[in-house]
Amino acid sequence: MADSTYPMPGSLAEAPRQRWSQAAILEWLHSWVTTVDHKKLGILYMLYSIFFLLVGGVEAILIRIQLMQPNLHFISPQVFNRLFTMHGTTMVFLVGMTYIFGFANYLIPLMIGARDMAFPRLNALSFWLTFFGGLLLYYSFIGGGGLYGQGNAPDVGWWAYAPLTSRAFTPGHSTDYWALSLIVTGFGTIGASVNVVATALCMRCKGMTLMRLPLFVWLNVVTSALALITITPLTAAQIMLLIDRYLGGHFFDTQAGGSAVVWAHFFWIFGHPEVYVLVLPAFAIANEVIPVFSRKAIFGYPAMAAASVAIAFVSLGVWAHHMFTIGMTSVGNAFFVLSTMLVGIPTGIKIFNWVATMWGGKIRFATPMLFCTGFLVQFLLAGLTGIMLSVAPWDWQLHNSYFVIAHFHYVLVGGIVFCIFAGIYYWYPKVTGRLLNETLGKWHFWLFVIGFHITFDLMHIPGLLGMPRSIYTYEANRGWGTLNMIISIGGLIQAVAVLVFAVNLVWSYFKGKEAGNDPWDAWTLEWAAASPPPAYNFATDPVVTSRRPLWDLKHPEDPDWKYE
Amino acid sequence: MLAKCFRCVNCAARSLCVLAVFLASHTLFAEGPSSTPSIFAPASTPASSIYELSLFVLAITGGIFVTVAGLIAYVIFRFRQRGQDDVSEPAQIYGSTQVELAWTVIPVLIVVVLFLTTARMIFAIQDAPKPKSALDVTVVGHQFWWEFNYPKLGIRAVNELHVPLSSPQDPKPTFLTLLSADVMHSFWVPQLSGKIDLIPNHVNNLWIDPQHPGLYVGQCGQFCGVQHAKMLLRVYVDTPEQFAAWVKNQQQQAVSDDRVAEGRHVFETQACMNCHTVTGTAATGRFGPDLTHLMSRDTLASGATTNTPENLREWTRNPDTYKPGSLMPAMQLSDQQLDQVTAYLATLR
Numbered sequence: 001m002a003d004s005t006y007p008m009p010g011s012l013a014e015a016p017r018q019r020w021s022q023a024a025i026l027e028w029l030h031s032w033v034t035t036v037d038h039k040k041l042g043i044l045y046m047l048y049s050i051f052f053l054l055v056g057g058v059e060a061i062l063i064r065i066q067l068m069q070p071n072l073h074f075i076s077p078q079v080f081n082r083l084f085t086m087h088g089t090t091m092v093f094l095v096g097m098t099y100i101f102g103f104a105n106y107l108i109p110l111m112i113g114a115r116d117m118a119f120p121r122l123n124a125l126s127f128w129l130t131f132f133g134g135l136l137l138y139y140s141f142i143g144g145g146g147l148y149g150q151g152n153a154p155d156v157g158w159w160a161y162a163p164l165t166s167r168a169f170t171p172g173h174s175t176d177y178w179a180l181s182l183i184v185t186g187f188g189t190i191g192a193s194v195n196v197v198a199t200a201l202c203m204r205c206k207g208m209t210l211m212r213l214p215l216f217v218w219l220n221v222v223t224s225a226l227a228l229i230t231i232t233p234l235t236a237a238q239i240m241l242l243i244d245r246y247l248g249g250h251f252f253d254t255q256a257g258g259s260a261v262v263w264a265h266f267f268w269i270f271g272h273p274e275v276y277v278l279v280l281p282a283f284a285i286a287n288e289v290i291p292v293f294s295r296k297a298i299f300g301y302p303a304m305a306a307a308s309v310a311i312a313f314v315s316l317g318v319w320a321h322h323m324f325t326i327g328m329t330s331v332g333n334a335f336f337v338l339s340t341m342l343v344g345i346p347t348g349i350k351i352f353n354w355v356a357t358m359w360g361g362k363i364r365f366a367t368p369m370l371f372c373t374g375f376l377v378q379f380l381l382a383g384l385t386g387i388m389l390s391v392a393p394w395d396w397q398l399h400n401s402y403f404v405i406a407h408f409h410y411v412l413v414g415g416i417v418f419c420i421f422a423g424i425y426y427w428y429p430k431v432t433g434r435l436l437n438e439t440l441g442k443w444h445f446w447l448f449v450i451g452f453h454i455t456f457d458l459m460h461i462p463g464l465l466g467m468p469r470s471i472y473t474y475e476a477n478r479g480w481g482t483l484n485m486i487i488s489i490g491g492l493i494q495a496v497a498v499l500v501f502a503v504n505l506v507w508s509y510f511k512g513k514e515a516g517n518d519p520w521d522a523w524t525l526e527w528a529a530a531s532p533p534p535a536y537n538f539a540t541d542p543v544v545t546s547r548r549p550l551w552d553l554k555h556p557e558d559p560d561w562k563y564e
Numbered sequence: 565m566l567a568k569c570f571r572c573v574n575c576a577a578r579s580l581c582v583l584a585v586f587l588a589s590h591t592l593f594a595e596g597p598s599s600t601p602s603i604f605a606p607a608s609t610p611a612s613s614i615y616e617l618s619l620f621v622l623a624i625t626g627g628i629f630v631t632v633a634g635l636i637a638y639v640i641f642r643f644r645q646r647g648q649d650d651v652s653e654p655a656q657i658y659g660s661t662q663v664e665l666a667w668t669v670i671p672v673l674i675v676v677v678l679f680l681t682t683a684r685m686i687f688a689i690q691d692a693p694k695p696k697s698a699l700d701v702t703v704v705g706h707q708f709w710w711e712f713n714y715p716k717l718g719i720r721a722v723n724e725l726h727v728p729l730s731s732p733q734d735p736k737p738t739f740l741t742l743l744s745a746d747v748m749h750s751f752w753v754p755q756l757s758g759k760i761d762l763i764p765n766h767v768n769n770l771w772i773d774p775q776h777p778g779l780y781v782g783q784c785g786q787f788c789g790v791q792h793a794k795m796l797l798r799v800y801v802d803t804p805e806q807f808a809a810w811v812k813n814q815q816q817q818a819v820s821d822d823r824v825a826e827g828r829h830v831f832e833t834q835a836c837m838n839c840h841t842v843t844g845t846a847a848t849g850r851f852g853p854d855l856t857h858l859m860s861r862d863t864l865a866s867g868a869t870t871n872t873p874e875n876l877r878e879w880t881r882n883p884d885t886y887k888p889g890s891l892m893p894a895m896q897l898s899d900q901q902l903d904q905v906t907a908y909l910a911t912l913r
Contacts, residue, residue: 077790077889157787163764164747164789254764260748261766294643300659325750325785326761327768330690334683341675345668351632352667355639362645362654373640380632384625391621391678393614393685396758397603400750400785466601466754468785471793475867478781479600555653563658
């Protein structure tokens with residue numbers, strides 16, 4: 001790694017270290033609660049995301065223990081249903097939707113040479129809305145029974161199909177906590193998305209044209225634009241649900257002529273683009289990590305940006321592939337088969353471009369790159385099982401089976417979580433001034449990758465053998481027992497890996513190797529700032545002339561702007 | 565190096581898994597019903613068509629996987645950094661229109677092929693004409709059991725669906741009309757066909773033409789509440805003689821046996837009859853399963869346990885023993901009442 005730093009106009013040579021004194025603890029806490037600094041809010045988002053990753057992980061482990069053998073009585077069916085509902089809701093809304101804004105908040109202003117986000121106070125409001133939305137959801141464990149006494153978390157599945165959510169079938173308040181918390185976090189997401197789009201469009205430093213924007217920023221703009229479109233139908237559906245439950249509405253009340261199918265449409269018009277809202281920021285991370293560790297510029301920058309926009313656009317027209325078994329017409333089914341398969345084309349372009357970026361490079365397998373390599377292979381496979389699921393007749397078999405569970409965990413864990421880890425290993429030194437420990441990082445990676453493959457490779461098979469999702473137990477003679485046992489063991493290995501990661505995060509904060517400004521010899525603007533960057537990021541506005549401003553500084557004999 | 569080794573192992577392991585599934589599907593459950601409802605052991609036209617389509621899609625996606633994963637493995641091995649001291653930067657390449665065009669066009673062609681094959685299969689299965697010889701059954705999903713009405717035969721069966729064997733020479737497919745009485749459910753018997761949801765206020769259809777007699781298992785495929793897991797499905801494919809005998813029995817009124825009059829009295833004076841029907845008696849409840857021919861079924865509580873007098877007694881005493889959260893309440897019957905009502909129910913053949 002390069003030890004020398006390349007002074008960007010306005011960057012500080014040295015990181016100012018935080019002074020710590022016991023007396024200042026209240027002031028310190030107060031500064032975190034009232035902060036409007038994009039970096040502090042980014043850190044808060046990330047801590048929140050990691051915290052709920054651990055909580056959702058514990059829920060997953062309890063689920064896996066219950067499923068280890070047929071007819072186990074580790075937890076009751078009621079508790080099991082709450083756990084898988086909370087696991088899904090937590091991982092999608094409290095982990096997935098927050099890691100996006102953790103990275104985006106921290107990095108976008110640094111990458112575009114700005115001093116903060118466009119709307120700092122909206123930024124803080126958005127975080128705290130999301131924060132309280134999460135608390136509201138988890139308060140249901142204590143308060144979900146409301147006046148009826150005992151606690152009762154939501155147990156209708158994270159997709160919450162009507163009419164199971166009507167008061168006739170789910171009395172008590174657990175479903176209300178679910179709906180309200182998603183409305184509140186939804187507003188948080190909308191605020192944060194507006195901010196990301198506005199920042200990237202309006203706050204760029206001199207010379208940072210849209211065609212020079214780091215792909216990380218490009219993809220986050222696409223993500224946020226997509227989030228603005230998709231959160232709206234979800235919020236609308238939640239409001240309709242609450243009207244049904246408390247104001248005598250009949251939107252989804254099938255007993256009074258309402259439609260269960262309409263809920264499914266609303267939910268998946270949100271739910272499918274949501275997948276891309278979650279995965280595009282993961283691509284964004286891969287777009288930064290893969291070039292830097294391959295020592296090459298990203299291959300086909302315009303195609304990468306265009307493919308992201310194409311994915312977002314096509315993803316708005318594929319939602320009903322979640323509903324092939326709901327009884328649409330054959331023409332309707334065929335339409336959604338085609339639109340779904342089309343998503344594979346821009347996604348394929350991205351995978352090929354990443355491979356082409358690595359082609360001819362000198363690939364350094366530090367921990368961030370290890371995670372990105374795992375991501376590449378796993379995302380390829382997740383895409384291919386996605387094609388299988390898009391084949392509607394086959395989906396009639398696979399839908400709601402463990403094959404689907406395996407497929408989307410391949411996307412969400414094998415794709416997104418791997419990229420989150422890559423991103424954390426990559427930018428942790430920028431945020432804290434210290435590198436994460438590489439030995440622990442390698443342990444984390446190998447344990448996680450082994451656990452992941454034991455769990456999710458094998459999980460496809462019970463689906464093919466007829467095992468549906470959402471069941472708290474299964475019959476002994478179905479032949480699913482051994483597979484489920486091994487799958488659960490893989491889950492425990494992943495849990496150990498995540499603990500190693502948590503230890504690494506804490507240990508490296510105090511004892512990690514000093515990072516300097518640019519530990520990875522990287523090329524985007526954030527590496528020109530100090531580690532950690534001062535509140536104002538850059539003392540004077542930087543000026544850039546290409547997509548890789550630091551490459552130009554390091555290689556004045558062969559700068560990028562000659563080729564762009 | 566490590567990364568590369570891992571890729572190879574990973575690759576091999578994955579191929580082995582796929583191979584194992586295939587071997588299993590071809591040897592263990594080659595033909596006819598199995599207690600493991602594998603989608604690779606089809607026994608009815610829709611399931612077989614899907615199986616063939618799935619092999620085609622597996623071949624294409626498998627080919628893509630081997631090609632691209634092979635490429636990734638090669639890149640990882642070939643272009644890894646060799647030696648820490650090698651700090652010179654590789655040649656920078658920014659893109660190539662020709663190459664990028666090629667890897668856009670090839671996937672487009674693959675999509676065209678996959679789409680056309682899939683669309684053909686959708687129409688073939690979903691819009692298949694209904695022959696005159698077809699049997700009609702209306703399936704109604706309940707929390708957490710199945711009701712099967714045979715409108716032309718005047719039968720109302722529960723949890724265990726009986727259908728006639730079909731063969732190419734003598735096609736006797738069964739056409740299902742699917743409804744729900746409460747929340748969404750899904751009818752899934754993997755060896756016979758793909759699944760279709762049962763939705764209140766929304767009529768769905770499905771057809772099967774089972775080619776081998778025997779018992780096919782499946783279960784509810786859409787989360788429907790506390791006991792979704794024990795909303796099991798059993799489809800009995802009967803030979804023509806078996807089916808005729810079953811129909812004849814189901815069309816009878818309930819057996820009336822004076823020796824169990826006390827049990828019947830308990831049944832009709834407690835809340836039992838509010839939810840259950842026993843034809844020819846005062847019990848006409850529709851909320852729970854019809855019990856007219858209870859003892860003709862192999863299982864209780866939608867497959868939660870086998871139908872023996874002991875299990876029946878325990879189920880009546882406390883349904884939570886087999887199915888915690890089921891909607892049947894424990895009626896707090898005395899031991900004597902339990903014995904009497906069990907004796908009564910045991911006569912309902």
